Amino acid sequence: GENVEQHPSTLSVQEGDSAVIKCTYSDSASNYFPWYKQELGKGPQLIIDIRSNVGEKKDQRIAVTLNKTAKHFSLHITETQPEDSAVYFCASYGSARQLTFGSGTQLTVLP
Amino acid sequence: ETGVTQSPTHLIKTRGQQVTLRCSSQSGHNTVSWYQQALGQGPQFIFQYYREEENGRGNFPPRFSGLQFPNYSSELNVNALELDDSALYLCASSFGADENFGPGTRLLVL
Numbered sequence: 001g002e003n004v005e006q007h008p009s010t011l012s013v014q015e016g017d018s019a020v021i022k023c024t025y026s027d028s029a030s031n032y033f034p035w036y037k038q039e040l041g042k043g044p045q046l047i048i049d050i051r052s053n054v055g056e057k058k059d060q061r062i063a064v065t066l067n068k069t070a071k072h073f074s075l076h077i078t079e080t081q082p083e084d085s086a087v088y089f090c091a092s093y094g095s096a097r098q099l100t101f102g103s104g105t106q107l108t109v110l111p
Numbered sequence: 112e113t114g115v116t117q118s119p120t121h122l123i124k125t126r127g128q129q130v131t132l133r134c135s136s137q138s139g140h141n142t143v144s145w146y147q148q149a150l151g152q153g154p155q156f157i158f159q160y161y162r163e164e165e166n167g168r169g170n171f172p173p174r175f176s177g178l179q180f181p182n183y184s185s186e187l188n189v190n191a192l193e194l195d196d197s198a199l200y201l202c203a204s205s206f207g208a209d210e211n212f213g214p215g216t217r218l219l220v221l
Contacts, residue, residue: 001170006153032208043115043201043212044154089153093208097167099144101153 002027002094006102013080014110021105024072027094033066033073034099036089044089048075080109115204115213123219129190132216134202136183142166143185144210145177146201154201160185192220 003026013019025033031052036044050057050064050073057064061080066073077084090102116135124130136143142161146154156169160179174190183204189196197220203210 004153034209036212041214043203043214045212046209049209091153098156098159098169099154099210100156103153104151 001096002030002092002100004090004092004100004102006090006105008105009103010106010108012108012110015080015082017080019075019077019080019084019107019109021075021088021090021107022072023074023090023092023102024070025092025094025100026071027092027096028071030071030092030094032093033064034091034093035062035064035075036091036101038087038089038104040086047088077107080107082109082111085109115202115211117200117202117213117216119216120214121217121219123221124192125221126192126194128192128220129188130192130218132187132189132200132202132218134185134187134204134213136185136204137211140204140206140211141183142205143179143183144203144205145185145187146203146212147171147196148199148201148215150198157187194220196220 006023034049037047038044063076087104091099144159145157148154158168159166163179176188179185199215201215203212
């Protein structure tokens, strides 16, 4: 089945700096890659997604890039703010027709 | 627009018991997926229901079962609870690929 690896597991940045989280996937048929933010005591919230026919997508301070050849995709957060502190999950949707999640990145933005 | 809701929010059971968790889909969403999220890990897909039929299943034993009702709400049933079943159970509804998650039910098995 699909395997999604996510790095790093923890990330601390100073407020205003950028944060980058990277994921790799194994199923070459995967065609949809969402990113979720999960705050303590809440369910994951979709923050951005990208489909396999696009290489990059941006929404204000958040951007996602996809390299299908290398089978990896990344989340970029610019001008980080304390409210960006949360656990971030990448996921992929592949031939098994289900979302497979990475293991998560705990992002801490230091004021 | 009402989001995904789940009940109960917390639950404590003992090993061997049975549990039923409930989920109300977001308005207009005809697909419901259930996930198990162990502490410190990403959600793991249990199964999905589309128009009241199971539409895919992850690597979970048959003691995990579900239902979807005509109004697209759903139940997750777990029989013969084991200690390792302690986790956050998430329901997500969708119309297409974008899944919207509920807040989850925290299950503790003692």
